[in-house]
Structure formats: structure tokens, C-alpha cells
Amino acid sequence: MYTEIRELINFLARYFHLRIPRLRIGMFCEHMANNCLFRFQPYWNINIPKQHEEQRIIRISRTFCDETFTSAANSVGLMLEELLNCLPEHIILYVNPGEVFYCSCDYSPPIPIWLGSVNEDLSYNEQKVDGHSLIPPPPLPTRVPPLLPTGMDFTALDWRVNLSLVSPRELGYEYTNPFTGFRMFRYVLPGAPNFTVETFAITRFGSFRKRPEHEKKFVDAIKNFVNSGNVKGGGGITTIESNSATTTTSTSAAKNCGIWSSSNEEYGRYPYFNIHKNVTDPKRQDPDYFEKEAEKLPLDARYIDQLKNLWEEKIGSERQLIFKAQDSLIGNSTDYGLPKLNLNEPKLDYKGIDALETAPESVKKIFSLGHASSREINMAWKMEMIKKVRRDELDGKSLPAKIGWATATIRNWNRVYAEFEEKRNTSTRKPKLPRATWISHPLYLLINQRRKWLRLLREQSEEDFQRCINELKISYIIQKEPEHVKTRKVWSEVQLKRRIALEKEKQLEELHIRLKENREEKLRSINDEANLLNNELKQIMERLHQLNIIEKKTVADIVGEYQPNYVGEMTEIVDNSKLFG
Secondary structure: OHHHHHHHHHHHHHHHOOOOOHHHHHHHHHHHHHHHHHHHHHHOOOOOOOOOHHHHEEEEEOOOEOHHHHHHHHHHOOOHHHHHHHOOOEEEEEEEOOEEEEEOOOOOOOEEEEEOOOOHHHHOOOOOOOOEEOOOOOOOOOOOOOOOOOOOOHHHOOOOOOEEEEOHHHHOOOOOOOOOOOOEEEEOOOOOOOOOHHHHHOOOOOOOOOOOHHHHHHHHHHHHHHHOOOOOOOOOEEEEEOOOOEEEEEHHHHHHHOOOOOOOOOOOOOOOOOOOOOOOOHHHHOOOHHHHHHHHOOOOOOHHHHHHHHHHHHHHHHHHHHHHHHHOOOOOOOOOOOOOOOOOOEOHHHOOOHHHHOOOHHHHHHOEHHHOOHHHHHHHHHHHHHHHHOOOOOOOOOHHHHHHHHHHHHHHHHHHHHHHHHHHHHOOOOOOOOOOHHHHHHHHHHHHHHHHHHHHHHHHOHHHHHHHHHHHOOOOOOOOOOOOOOOHHHHHHHHHHHHHHHHHHHHHHHHHHHHHOOHHHHHHHHHHHHHHHHHHHHHHHHHHHHHHHHOOOOOOOOOOOOOOOHHHHHHHHHHHHHHHO
């Protein structure tokens, strides 16, 4: 897959040379190669090269551009129009194991770009061309003038872009891939040193720093003392002399807090979280439990520290909540939500046998559930769960029956896992017994599979869905997927903003209540005061009118109505009639 993507990217890069700076071309090629890698990987099968080939088609034109192309252009700050001007009007790219083709339109025959073996990745080299590269350098488009003179010798120009394979961590990805040896593309400048994240990390400007020699000896002495098993009880105080000073430390506290790094030379990169905390409070099964607890915290100087403590509790509880919250098993260590069985009934394999009905009680007891193995008890639990939700007696393959079977299996595996954990915690063996991951990993997969069956059942029949979750007592909650990885900082910011909004609404509500109190009396007093002011204004206006009369600016007690100036108006009318009549 890496070789095919490399040849595909180099085919596109040929069109950009002499028109876009080479460094920008390399950055664009790196991003697009990684975009293609993430897109092709789930559908890549070297045993069946043509399988899912429709998922490996890239279309580039002015009317429609593939997302891998536009995303790479946006990542490096290149204008999409600038790239499209360098390419043909329409181009379709096909990538299969061992072959890369392109077409100029939907109905034109495919033209091979590269042909080779499906196992070319075993000898991958960014500077080596494996297989058969069949395409010549592309012609120079006339729409965009080149940055260099066109009369130069193009045979001496290196058209290829060096794409090396590095670990995802070198590019800042924390990518967990089920395939071992997963690598990503990285553009390497010709002749530039390969300066990786690890080599930068140990420098003064990196995220790690080298320990001084005396500090290394001091920390190694503490670690050896803690790991030797000499610390008994809690809060043991140990004094260790080093080359520089004598230091007193609480070794058990340091060990419990998980401050030790996995390397003797470097500090730990990530904070320690105990993800195996035992959850006993059933209230934590509420998906919004920690958000509600954050709303109860007092807004004081320790608010951010308390949010950090809540986040650590949230991270430590997530693992058990994933396994137990949907079945309400937190705090239920008695029956684990499994149905009660009548131990006097015969086993499933012996039900309906006529000879057993007339057999003596001692024989019936041997074939009863009271003398059954754990596997037979598990089968009985599954049958009881299926009976609660199946549609009829012959139903064994429908979605409700599958959900009942999965629920019984999940709860039984939780019971078995709890027994292993109890045995592990009470054991005095050193080192401790390993965790029962052979149970927890299939359990996690089965929980997700049951959620898928519940989703499909809800789409088919809401009535059957409600009957299943009510009869089996399943908590089915659909949570919105976060748009990004939620970290402690982001979670704390969200809780702080939500708390500020709640406090603002609370204060507004208090002000509203205060405004509504004695509203009628306040309105009456306001109206009385307004009437007094109006009377005072009327008296002032009357006094001003009297002063105007005294100053002979107006006349008092005028009788009659105003009449217009008839003489002047008639004269004007007569004059107008003489002029325009």
C-alpha cells in the first residue's frame, strides 16, 4: 500500500513542479499521502486486489474534488484554485494492490501509472523506484507560467518527492493501530538530517530533559528501595543520602501516586491515572454524574483543583462503568442481574425425557441444576433471558433473542471477572496474578455488539425495543460523540463555562423574584408620586403664564376666535387673477 500511494502522489507532484515552490509541494504530498493511507487501509487486501476498489477512487476536477485532495491543500495553506490550474480539467485516479491507473474522463480507458508486485512494501525505499513506472513527465500546462524558464533541461530535474516512513508519534499522532509495524509518510528534504521527536525530546528545549548524575543515583536508590518490598504499611519515611544532599521522602506515597517513569533517564511524559479503580457507588452509573457533581462544587480558590480531582475519578471509573453501567451492576455483587433458577429442575439437555419423570428422587437430583456444571448453569441463564424477550417458542435467531443471549453472557462474564479480581487482590503471590484480560477483552466486544443489536432493533420495532430494555433491565443511553479527544483541560473549561451560565441564571432568577415582591404596592406608590409631580408641574405652568401677563408678553382672558386676514388675502387673490386670469 505504501508503494502504490507513493507512486500516486509522485504522479500528481509532477504537475506542480516549476509552478509551486518545492517545499510547499513536499508538504502537500505528505498530507495527501497520509490522507490516502487512512482512507485505503481498511479496504486493502493483497490477496484480493480488486476488492473494495470503489473505495480507492480519487476524482479531481473543478466541479468536484476528493476530500483527501482538498484537506491536504487546506492543511498546508495552498489555494485550491492554484492547484487545479496545474492539473488537467478532469482526472480520475485508481489505486489497487500492485497497480495505479488514471483516466482523463469517466469513459476513457485507464492509463497505467505504475505496475508492480503486491508485496512491494517489503522493500520500500523513498529513493528507489520499484516495479515499472510507465508515465513520462507531464506536459507543461499553458494556463500557468512556470517559475523557471521552459528552455531548461528537464531530464536533469528530480521529479520525485522523497516520502519516508516514520512512526505516527513522529508526526504528533497518538494512533493505536491493530496492525503491527504501522507507519506514516513524512516528507524528507534532500540532504536534510533526520531529526526525530525522540532526538529533540532529550535536548534542553524538548519536552524531556536529562537528569544530572547525582539526581539519577538518588532516584534509582528510591526506586530500588520501593521495589525491594521493604516498605510495610502506609506512610513509611525513608532517608537516602546522595552525592549532593540528604533527602527525606515518603516512599509509599510516592509509589501510590505513580510518579516513577518507565525510563531511568527521563521524566514521565504523561500524568499517571489509575484506570482500575473499584467503583461501588451506583449513582456513578448516571452518564452525567460527574458533570452534576461539578455543578455542586463551590466557586472558590480551589475550584480548579477540585475539578482536577473529579476528572481523575472520572478517568479511573470509566473502565468499570463501561463493563457494568449498562446492566446496573455497580454495587450488585449478589446475583449480577442474572435470573434465579429452580435448582430442582432438570438440566436443559434432560428436559422433556419421560424416563426422568418417573425416576427416583436420587436420580432426579443427579440430573438437576443443583448438580450442574458452570457451563450448564450458564446455558440455563441464557435460556431464561431469551424466554423473557423472544417472540414465540421457536424464536432463537431474532434480534430480541440475540440480545437476551448477549445480556446473560455479559453478566455471567462480569461475575467470573469479579471472582478473578477478588482472588488476585487477596493473593499473597509476588508478583501479582495477571488481570483476566482473556475475559475483559471479549466482554468489551460483546457489549458493543449488543449495543449494535439494540440500535438495529430500535430502527425495526420500537415496541420490541422497549420490551427488551424493560424486561432485561438494560440502560440504553445514546451519548453525543465528542468532536475531538476530550482532555482534562477541555472538560474543565466546559464545566466552568456551564457553571458560570448556571450562576448567571440563578442570579437573574433571584433578581426577578425580588422584582415581583410587593409589585402592586410599588406601582401604587410610583403612581402617587407621579400624580404629585404632575400637580406641581401644573402649578409651575400657571405661575409662568401669570408672569407673561405681567410682562405684557401675552393677554389674559382672551374671548373669541382667531379670524384670518381677509383683506390681505382678497387683495392677493385679485392680483393673481389679473396676472393669470
